[in-house]
Amino acid sequence: MSTSLSAAAPVPETTDSGSAGSHLPDEVRLSLYETMVLSRTFEEAILREYHADKGPGFDIGKGLVPGEMHLSAGQEPVAAGVCAHLTTDDAVTATHRPHHFAVAHGVDLRKMTAEIFGRETGLGRGRGGHMHLFDPDTHFSCSGIIAExxxxxxxxxxxxxxxxxxxxxxxxxxxxxxxxxxxHESLNLAALWRLPVVFVVEDNEWGISVARTASTAVASNADRAAGYGIPGVRVEDNDVEAVHAEAAKAVARARAGEGPSLIEVATLRMWGHFEGDAQGYRPELDSVAGLDPIPRYEQRLREAGVLDDAVVARVKESASARVEDAVAFAKSSPTPDPTDVMTYVFAEGAAR
Structure with a gap:
């Protein structure tokens, strides 16, 4: 059973959310699947390009995409379910693992890929890289600073x-x-001022190499919402339709002026914390591939008659074409001129 997101109770009960969304229209379920496939296709392409020239051995500073890389494979249901209720007039602030939310929120794939490659045509003209994407057209941003x-x-x-x-x-x-x-400061202030915010916590069970159970006193961060008098709910099983259902309530509450809500999703980090992470700290690695949310959702939609071989092929071909176009655009774009290193860092010509 899911928590009600009405404003009736000052301190709403926080409970778990199980599978939901079975009454969604077929076109909505197909759209969720398409978003998840596009996000995964993008991450697979970045993974390929990132590792293409990191050898011999593994040199994090080498290649077309130097530096750290945090990929979101396995966490697609969170972004797809939440962003289905947003427009590009709404704002999204994401984490250092941001690509799935950027894709789901409609950030331009070409400009995002060029930024990841450090090219002049990127969102930040190649200055920010993959952890510092900023797109005023869709009100999207992210940061490498935790909880920033x-x-x-x-x-x-x-x-x-x-x-x-x-x-x-x-x-x-x-x-x-x-x-x-x-x-905690943000939850407190948002609750006090009844701000139109939806807080989303992606629980992939690992804070870098530290298990949640070894670092956090409560079993679910959704329980913490009650301490600030706002609704909180936890969605189990990385279920995109359950995320969609809970996000619908939280977004409607925020738009109606009823204040913030918190949604925690039990999700999955399929790959390392960063690329090059050996993941020796994860005893469950052998079971991770079998928990991949995309083939699981695909099978669910096939059984419901929403997908067949032809539709699956079309979705994957479309995603691949868009992603490969973005990669080609990035590779063909110029790198920033080193003499312009300070350009675009500060506002220029602003009135005093």
Missing amino acids: GYPPALGMAFAFRRRGTDRIAVAVTGEGAANQGAF
């Missing part, structure tokens, strides 16, 4: 309300970041 996205989401939500709009902010973080001060 929560306070800016409050600022945007406050601005949206002051302007008299029904726009909302979605703030995403991992379960490890729920132990940070910024997490």
Whole structure:
């Protein structure tokens, strides 16, 4: 049973959410699947390009995509289920593992890929890289600092309300970041001011190499919502339709001026914390592939008559074409001129 997201109770009960969404229209279920496939296809392409020239051995500084890389394979249901209820007028602040939310929120694939490759045509003209994507066209941002996205989401939500709009902010973080001060300060202020924010916690069970059970005193971060008098719910089993159902309530609550909500999703990090992570700390690695949410959801939709071989092929071909176009665009784009290193860092020509 899911928690009600009405404003009736000052301190709502926090319970688990099981499988939901069986009454979704077929076109919505297909759209969720398409978003998940596009996100995974993108991550597989970045994985390929990232590792293509890191040898001999593994040199994190070499190649077309130097530096750290945090990929979101396995966490697609969270982004697809939440972003299905948003428009590009709504704001999303994501984590250092941001690509699935960027894809689901409609960030331009070409510009995002070029930014990841450090090219002048990227979202930040190649200055930010994959952990610092910023897209004012879709009000999307992310950061490599843990829990950093929560306070800016409050600022945007406050601005949206002051302007008299029904726009909302979605703030995403991992379960490890729920132990940070910024997490608790943000929940407190959002609740106090009844800001239109949806807080999302992706519980992939690992804060880098530390298990959630070894770092967090509560079994579910959704329980912490009650301490701030806001609704909290945990979605189990990485279920995209259950995420969609709970996000519908939380988004509607925020748009109606009823204040913030928190959704925690039990999700899955299929690959390492970063590329090159040997993952020797994970005793469950052998079972991870069998928990992949995309083939599981695909089978569910096949059984419901939503998908068949032809539709699956079309979805995957479309995703591949879009992603490979973005990769080709990035590779063909110029690298920034080193003499312009300070350009676009500070605002220029602004009135005093």
